[in-house]
Amino acid sequence: MREYLLTMCVTAAVTYLLTGPVRKFAIAAGACPPVRARDVHREPTPRLGGIAMFIGLCAGLLVAEHLSNVGKVFTLSDEPRALLAGATIIWLLGALDDKFGVDALIKLGGQIIAAGVMAWQGLTILWLPVPSVGNVALTPIQSTLLTVTVVVVTINAVNFADGLDGLAAGMVCIAGAAFFLYAYRMWYGHGVEEAAPAALFASILMGMCLGFLPHNMHPARIFMGDSGSMLIGLVLAAGAVTITGQVDPDRVVAHAGSVRSAVHAMIPVYMPLILPLTILAMPMADLVISVVRRTWRGQSPFQADKGHLHHRLLQIGHSHSRAVLIMYFWSALIAFGAVAFSVQSSSLVIVLIIVLLSAVGLVVLLLPRYNPQIPTWAEGVVPPRYRRRLAARPGSNEARRLGFNGSTAVGERHRSVRRNERQKADSRP
Known part of the structure; x- marks a missing residue:
């Protein structure tokens, strides 16, 4: 090996x-x-x-x-x-x-x-x-x-x-x-x-x-x-x-x-x-x-x-x-399921695991807009879009200040507000 x-x-x-x-x-x-x-x-x-x-x-x-x-x-x-x-x-x-x-x-x-x-x-x-x-x-x-x-x-x-x-x-x-x-x-x-x-x-x-x-x-x-x-x-x-x-x-x-x-x-x-x-x-x-x-x-x-x-x-x-x-x-x-089946072809546990994972895969496949709620301790190892932050707390003070209502993409709203604030700051004497 x-x-x-x-x-x-x-x-x-x-x-x-x-x-x-x-x-x-x-x-x-x-x-x-x-x-x-x-x-x-x-x-x-x-x-x-x-x-x-x-x-x-x-x-x-x-x-x-x-x-x-x-x-x-x-x-x-x-x-x-x-x-x-x-x-x-x-x-x-x-x-x-x-x-x-x-x-x-x-x-x-x-x-x-x-x-x-x-x-x-x-x-x-x-x-x-x-x-x-x-x-x-x-x-x-x-x-x-x-x-x-x-x-x-x-x-x-x-x-x-x-x-x-x-x-x-x-x-x-x-x-x-x-x-x-x-x-x-x-x-x-x-x-x-x-x-x-x-x-x-x-x-x-x-x-x-x-x-x-x-x-x-x-x-x-x-x-x-x-x-x-x-x-x-x-x-x-x-x-x-x-x-x-x-x-x-x-x-x-x-x-x-x-x-x-x-x-x-x-x-x-x-x-x-x-x-x-x-x-x-x-x-x-x-x-x-x-x-x-x-x-x-x-x-x-x-x-x-x-x-x-x-x-x-x-x-x-x-x-x-x-x-x-x-x-x-x-x-x-499919690939590892076939390998596992080749090792234990009579095991019911392998079949049940494959069926369970297939069901999970179908749920994810049919829900393209679903974003899973990631625990706070795991935010460092997942892409930014899955982190809770403002998206998980639309009622927070920061979200209200940015005008986040739960339907607007928080990232785009945040960038837009920051851009407006910079423009106002640059226009002040």
Whole structure:
């Protein structure tokens, strides 16, 4: 675990430290496109944040290669090298799109090439565990086509989710954390060494996102652009592919004693297929809805619009920060709920907790204007809009002096009164 934490911290540190210089480079290079009609930010913001994330990925792989335990992944398999090759292709394609703009079909072709290169170098799905049938071995053509499909769909799902400040990086970080827990348990908890690359990829992915998030939280100082969103989508897909197609189910069965006990104790036969879907449930749902919506209107599925899930949250009244937190909540609930269910599939407590949290999430989702009353002792750790202050005491003397009647935004009223007082003071002789 310490080596994984070290790899994650190094990746995060390199990404964080390089994002500032990359921002200056993006401004100097002119990678600050004007605000479009579908954008939610108000000022041109530099892109190319994927440069720092890619260098962080390389740093994480370099450090991991020289560690005693994690370094065995590089000697026992070619999957880290396959990931680096595919990541380089997808990052270069995204950087060109951030600077010059690339046609959607060309980007799709580049994504297929990157996924094909990874499959060609060994990062591929070799078999599928099918319920009531068992393990179905795939032919090389079937394996390559399925791998490419999974990678391309995941890349575009993450790319579609990159619409609000900090949204894509945060959701992918949550997905990476859930995937790391599952892969780490498979390796150290049940002796499945083939799960080691997935755990490594997940730790590096978390580091990339954590290092970039401080620069990308609302209001964002830099965007990751396609060079970053497609990159983290590819890394997440690589982890899903390697744990699905490289982990030998027969070894899991041998460790558990029988197929029945393996399924009930670990759910190893079906969970590798289910977990990637649950981790990407929110981006995948957004992707499917967007494609159906645009096709129904007679538009290209790749034509951008303001109909994504995060846009709809803004339309019904949620603030930017709250919309992002809601997406975080549902992503974490689905991803970690699936991981918890894989550990204790027969536990009623886990089901009740998931149902309770889902109810809480629905209440928050349907009440966009509701501001929770935060205790006074917790005001220092919450955003200013949730602090009690004048908003919680509309009848106080200060509120009356400012003319606060409970319906006017106290912040705007306060600024207006202060501005009038300064003007009167300046006009006095």
